[in-house]
Amino acid sequence: MTVDLSRLPSVDRVLADEAGATLVTTHGRVPATDAVRAALADLRAARALADVAGVALIAGKRLTAEMAPSQRRMINLTGTVLHTNLGRAVLAEEAVRAAAEVLAAPSNLEYDVASGKRGERDDHVRGWLRKLTGAEDAVIVNNNAAAVVLVLNTLALGREVPVSRGELIEIGGAFRMPDIMARSGCRLVEIGTTNRTHARDYEGAVGPDTAMLMKVHPSNYAVVGFTNVVAEKEIAAIAHRHGLPFVNDLGSGQLVDLERWGLPHEPTVREAIADGADLVTFSGDKLLGGPQCGIVVGKRELVQKLAKNPLKRALRLDKGRLAALEATLRLYADPDRLAERLPTLRLLTRTAADIEAQARRVLPAVTSALTGHASVSVEPCRSQIGSGALPVDRLESHCLVLRPVATGKRAGGAVDRLASAFRALAVPVIGRIEDDSLRFDLRCLDDEAGFLAQLASLHVSEGAGG
Numbered sequence: 001m002t003v004d005l006s007r008l009p010s011v012d013r014v015l016a017d018e019a020g021a022t023l024v025t026t027h028g029r030v031p032a033t034d035a036v037r038a039a040l041a042d043l044r045a046a047r048a049l050a051d052v053a054g055v056a057l058i059a060g061k062r063l064t065a066e067m068a069p070s071q072r073r074m075i076n077l078t079g080t081v082l083h084t085n086l087g088r089a090v091l092a093e094e095a096v097r098a099a100a101e102v103l104a105a106p107s108n109l110e111y112d113v114a115s116g117k118r119g120e121r122d123d124h125v126r127g128w129l130r131k132l133t134g135a136e137d138a139v140i141v142n143n144n145a146a147a148v149v150l151v152l153n154t155l156a157l158g159r160e161v162p163v164s165r166g167e168l169i170e171i172g173g174a175f176r177m178p179d180i181m182a183r184s185g186c187r188l189v190e191i192g193t194t195n196r197t198h199a200r201d202y203e204g205a206v207g208p209d210t211a212m213l214m215k216v217h218p219s220n221y222a223v224v225g226f227t228n229v230v231a232e233k234e235i236a237a238i239a240h241r242h243g244l245p246f247v248n249d250l251g252s253g254q255l256v257d258l259e260r261w262g263l264p265h266e267p268t269v270r271e272a273i274a275d276g277a278d279l280v281t282f283s284g285d286k287l288l289g290g291p292q293c294g295i296v297v298g299k300r301e302l303v304q305k306l307a308k309n310p311l312k313r314a315l316r317l318d319k320g321r322l323a324a325l326e327a328t329l330r331l332y333a334d335p336d337r338l339a340e341r342l343p344t345l346r347l348l349t350r351t352a353a354d355i356e357a358q359a360r361r362v363l364p365a366v367t368s369a370l371t372g373h374a375s376v377s378v379e380p381c382r383s384q385i386g387s388g389a390l391p392v393d394r395l396e397s398h399c400l401v402l403r404p405v406a407t408g409k410r411a412g413g414a415v416d417r418l419a420s421a422f423r424a425l426a427v428p429v430i431g432r433i434e435d436d437s438l439r440f441d442l443r444c445l446d447d448e449a450g451f452l453a454q455l456a457s458l459h460v461s462e463g464a465g466g
């Protein structure tokens with residue numbers, strides 16, 4: 001059958017029609033024109049016909065997909081509280097408001113209002129960081145990876161940095177200590193062994209080219225068994241005997257002792273400073289619960305050197321994140337209410353009983369939404385903190401376990417189809433696949449009403465035999 005493509009309407013005719021005009025008012029003339037043109041091109045390529053309304057409909061679908069924001073909110077039921085791929089820490093309301101306020105107007109980012117003179121952007125948080133860590137001074141950059149690069153490049157360019165073989169970490173997103181060292185312009189000197197490093201290894205590595213001693217928090221893994229690590233105090237003493245700075249990359253720098261809330265102990269920045277570190281580097285969006293940034297605190301003289309490195313200009317923070325960080329640090333001034341106000345801590349401190357009660361509450365609705373597709377039960381499980389903090393510790397939690405009921409030919413891939421149905425929701429729900437089941441750890445289910453409301457639009461596909 002031959003199709004007379006000349007019967008397709010022109011771009012102008014589609015746009016002049018009522019449906020076309022609606023596309024223009026909704027999305028603007030340029031995007032609407034482009035979408036109509038693309039819809040007509042698709043029809044021609046497929047040798048298919050459509051009338052004016054039909055073309056507008058196709059163009060409308062294209063526009064809706066194209067204009068949808070690429071980054072959107074998600075429901076994180078993976079059981080990992082600080083999930084790097086899901087954006088790590090969720091900010092406190094106070095932090096979100098503070099960022100929105102300065103993003104929408106000029107601000108005193110680098111302006112001293114009292115004197116009318118130029119100011120320093122890091123001054124907005126320097127005081128808080130000194131107060132909360134006991135350090136003399138602080139500098140803020142894009143993330144902790146940038147903090148480490150800035151420290152190495154400033155203090156050790158062209159020189160040697162001994163690091164224990166047990167601490168030559170790789171963390172997600174291609175952050176590998178040896179590569180970071182090379183790119184920062186310094187020479188890594190590997191000391192000790194994977195499982196045991198001694199004070200004499202540090203002593204033996206110090207030579208005329210040594211720039212500093214460094215300790216790296218072994219995020220994401222633990223060395224267990226026949227092990228030995230040298231205590232911070234001891235490395236600091238060795239460094240200081242040789243007139244060298246001691247730098248501690250804490251990774252997930254915590255500002256308060258988590259034991260206060262019954263959580264496992266993670267070294268605090270204050271402890272690291274008290275144990276003799278001259279500089280401590282840590283992330284803003286891990287346990288601290290703030291925006292993505294990297295923080296270096298420590299001796300004023302060294303921090304001033306970092307601030308003067310031209311790289312600081314390339315790695316500096318924008319006003320929105322600085323405002324969010326400042327607001328987050330202000331919450332730490334009142335530790336009694338911190339667990340209510342800081343989402344990261346609120347989620348980490350939820351009790352297993354509270355999570356179980358929530359699981360039992362949502363169970364009937366989830367069960368009914370999955371009738372014919374999966375059975376649903378509540379089971380105990382263990383959440384992890386994530387982002388390298390306390391990699392071996394787990395927090396008691398509860399999850400919904402969704403087991404597909406498909407049998408025979410349709411059973412293959414049934415769990416994946418279930419997972420993809422939840423990912424296809426307006427606010428995608430992400431769980432974990434384990435033992436042929438989809439598991440939703442409810443520790444991070446903040447928006448319970450939103451989660452339940454979406455179940456009505458859940459559509460699980462039938463698979464091969466269906």
Ligand SMILES: *Cc1c(COP(=O)(O)O)cnc(C)c1O
Pocket residue numbers: 143144145146148171175216217218219249250251252282283284293294387388
């Ligand atoms: C997470 C981490 C980093 C990198 O921090 P980002 O904020 O992700 O750039 C560096 N060192 C250690 C020890 C870490 O745990």
